[in-house]
Amino acid sequence: MHNTLEFNTIDKVSANLKPVAIKLTKDIEQANDLMQETLIKAFVNREKFKEGTNLQAWLYTIMKNIFITNYQRVARRKTLLDQTDNQHILNTSDKTIENKAYSNFAMEEINAAIDKVKKIYRVPFKLYFKGFKYQEIAEALDIPIGTVKNRIHMARQMLKGSLKQYGYLDK
Structure with a gap:
């Protein structure tokens, strides 16, 4: 292996990360999206990978960071800030229906x-x-x-x- 990773090497190791993506997202389609984002980010930043270190752990870290960033983005979108004197953070959801x-x-x-x-x-x-x-x-x-x-x-x-x-x- 050279100083940079080849796409084939990343693709082979990434198959082991699919179960992790499913566990994080709890949805097959979202897991596929997360895997795709991880592979793209890993390939774009392949020069940052240090030869001799654990490639699978590196990919897992990228995946985990992408998942956390996406989760925080969604949480921020669903959070409103009450502008009254006693400021409260209100979580909202488009799917909530009160019974x-x-x-x-x-x-x-x-x-x-x-x-x-x-x-x-x-x-x-x-x-x-x-x-x-x-x-x-x-x-x-x-x-x-x-x-x-x-x-x-x-x-x-x-x-x-x-x-x-x-x-x-x-x-």
């Missing part, structure tokens, strides 16, 4: 579970859920802030038991 039937059903069960919680715990919990601060709840209910925190905690514990199937309130 309100499940969420409506879940909300009915959640509201029913909340309604079953004793009023002494339910009221501070609902106020907290609506966005009131502990201090505001304490003042509104004329109880100590520690009691407010305790009652909200107790309400959460009661709801955890009755809403396990949704995985809510585990955090």
